[in-house]
Amino acid sequence: MDQLIAKLQRAIALSDDDRSSLLAIFSNTRYFKRGRDILREGEQPEHVHVIIDGWAAHRVTLVDGSRQTTAFLMPGDFCNGETTLLKRLDHGVVALTPVTIGTATRERLTALLLDRPNVAQAFWQTTLVDAAVLRTWLVSIAHRKAYQRIAHLMCELHTRLSCLGLVNGSTCAVPLTQEQLGNALGLTSIHVNRMLKRLRNEGLMDFQKRTLTLRNVA
Amino acid sequence: MDQLIAKLQRAIALSDDDRSSLLAIFSNTRYFKRGRDILREGEQPEHVHVIIDGWAAHRVTLVDGSRQTTAFLMPGDFCNGETTLLKRLDHGVVALTPVTIGTATRERLTALLLDRPNVAQAFWQTTLVDAAVLRTWLVSIAHRKAYQRIAHLMCELHTRLSCLGLVNGSTCAVPLTQEQLGNALGLTSIHVNRMLKRLRNEGLMDFQKRTLTLRNVA
């Protein structure tokens, strides 16, 4: 929850009251094992979820069974902030690691947002930032070659983790398999592997055993 | 403007007051020739723009000079709704046809949104819908082959135009060059050309002289 509050405050100042009512609303927590569905595509969830601990991902499943990840979620991110307004989910949410989430009912959250316009603004802002990130992904997938696409994503993750204080020097924990990276980048895990090897050989970054080390910010 | 109001009302009911204050705020109009920049990347616009007539596109320019289109804008769409909150544009907006836009100052719009929470909700909703469309683009580019990607985009455009009442049977005007399609789809105009030809030969759709005809909804 601290992560969420910190993120909102980076957008807009919040009063003590704002903070405590957010904490109150999201007081319920749930736990998911790695690989479990937190929310399923097409669902109409009664609750809004925030990641407290662990990683999750937005993913869309195609008719042919292949999966596309459209966002990585870290502590402080909403699983389904949009369902405050939109009823139906166009994507599922899966736990990539063991995950703890805070939940709030739609009604209570909506009431809070109507009651406290600056919190509502901060919420809106987070969805706009998410949309901006989505745009960078789109650009990356459409126009960059695999090699630079991977480098770009790794830099993004590094930056986000550093905002959360989860970076140790140039090293951070990135609990993703090569297959999950591939799902996000629109590549085969095999090709991801080859490109990671190349990045390693060229001394730019090292990603092994779920640990990422940037050797050069390019 | 009618298009915008209609779109907002599809989300949430608006009162006569809501409608007239929207009209009042966006009363200023501007005109742009085809190919002109409506907004440039990195700008901090003082106004918020709505398309009244014509088509425009969100586009991002990469270091290597290539361009990626991240959204097509039609009457009723915001060029930069997000700048109500975010100061800086992460993308430019270009006129794809001659375009008429309505403009409102950030201050007046912000005041309106604080004053009328249901208008604010409707606004938020439109950004969420835009984000959902962005997700479908991402999925399309990452996982579909050029052939189906083009078909998918054409169907999307057809659907959106039909919401605006701009479809005539299965035919509609789509004022895009093959190059612009390529920019949106992450393909070469040459390849777009070949795939359009194939779609035509297989009798699925016909796109020529900026006119799109769907022969089969697949």
Added chain:
DNA sequence: CGTACGGTTGAATTGGTTCAATCGGGGTGG
């Protein structure tokens, strides 16, 4: 009348996938 832009076509090249096989480590059950 010439020019410029968008569309069309062909041939060579390349980035990425597919299929297939192997390897290593961590967890589980006997």
Added chain:
DNA sequence: CCACCCCGATTGAACCAATTCAACCGTACG
């Protein structure tokens, strides 16, 4: 405690989709 298994990482070779380069056509427009 060991054998086994499963998942993720790794590597090679054949194959395919899309790009690149290059040339040519039609037409709208100054």
